[in-house]
Amino acid sequence: MHLLHLLATSGLALGATVTQLTGQVAFDIAVGPKPPFKPIPPSTPRTKECVVKSGGGGDDTPHIMEAVKACNGGGKVVFTRGVKYTVGTAMDLSKLEHVDLVINGQITFTNDVAYWQKHGFKHNFQDAMTFFQLGGVDVNVYGGGTLDGNGGVWKGKSPRPILFGTIGLKGGRISDLTLRNSPQWFHLVKDSQDVVYSDLRISGHNGNTDGWDTYNSRNIVIQNSNIDNGDDCVSFKPGSIDILVQGLVCSGSHGISVGSLGQYRGKTDIVENIMVYNVSMANASNGARIKTWSGGHSAGGGLEGGGGSGRVANVTYENMRVSKVDSAIEITQCYMEKDMAKCKANPSKVTISNILMQGFSGTTSGKKNTVGSLTCASAAGCKNIVLKDINVRAPGGSKAFSCNNIHPSGVSCA
């Protein structure tokens, strides 16, 4: 205690006030009602606290980095309630160990487009770029505060930063935060495992604002959160394995999506063991969606590609309520390919197998005269796709699906 105070007052932690803590319990988040695929390793109790100073409008990044340095390895970095912090510098937080970031205040990222485009962290996946990268071992972020990405200034700009970059994190809990105005996706979860996201409030419609994109990550839980956005609510990208999603309320989105997979020739994309349980989906283009590219070359919606291989396996969507959703369930092996004959001639090299869609209810928007669509490029490319208890209607009452090369029992095909 005395030594730490001495260090703090002797100027070694200029941006932070350091205090010793005793009798702390480790931060935890209960995962439920479905259990995670694998247990989430417990945190350790933290033994010191570093309160981040605020410069009152200037770039607070140096203060934050000082506090992180002083409290990494067993401490809590505290952003004070009611205080507005400004971040104008890309923060490399990828080597954290046993630390909590307690965000009680508000953090706003600056609107310096040129700076962020040059210095944001690039992730070698699509054009993903993040304001910061959070990684390491046993890191929790919580506190009831806000992260604001200043998304409005990014209109028409590319690339645009992702608000929250979880990169190479092994063990962590991200909880009780408001995330708003992301310039791009709200979360990129990459090269990570054993991470729980819970009780998050997400809102923003600035372009492709996916709630979460998981990529090359295992044993991730996303639960009990509200998402009001303009693109996928959650998107499982290549290498997403053992992912549990439950208790989400999504509005305005493109649904909960696997893929798209097989976009890049020469790559093998695998998504397996996904459980999506108890999700409400309103005002969205899709509810549950699985999309793979054909084996040939396709283009549309500003995207092009196809020819990659891989598999989507053991994916369950259970208990989804839809309201004003254009298509409750969409499975396609012909993503961005309108010409069915061409898609069948070059069938997708990404197989789709052991898929269960169960317990869907509600009404669609009526934009389409079907409630969903199922498209396999070849009968062999899709195996064991089961739809059960699907009680979704179009406003006119129709329950029909549009079907290509597949006709599961339990649905009627138009």
Ligand SMILES: *[C@@H]1O[C@H](CO)[C@@H](O)[C@H](O)[C@H]1NC(C)=O
């Ligand atoms: C479903 O999710 C909602 C919203 O998060 C939650 O309030 C409700 O308790 C959940 N129900 C079940 C059965 O898990």
Ligand SMILES: *[C@@H]1O[C@H](CO)[C@@H](O)[C@H](O)[C@H]1NC(C)=O
């Ligand atoms: C398939 O997913 C379920 C959860 O939906 C999981 O319990 C099961 O272990 C997975 N199967 C395999 C073979 O991993």
Ligand SMILES: *[C@@H]1O[C@H](CO)[C@@H](O)[C@H](O)[C@H]1NC(C)=O
């Ligand atoms: C869906 O959109 C309608 C009209 O735009 C709006 O009134 C309603 O509140 C939205 N529902 C949700 C759950 O966001």
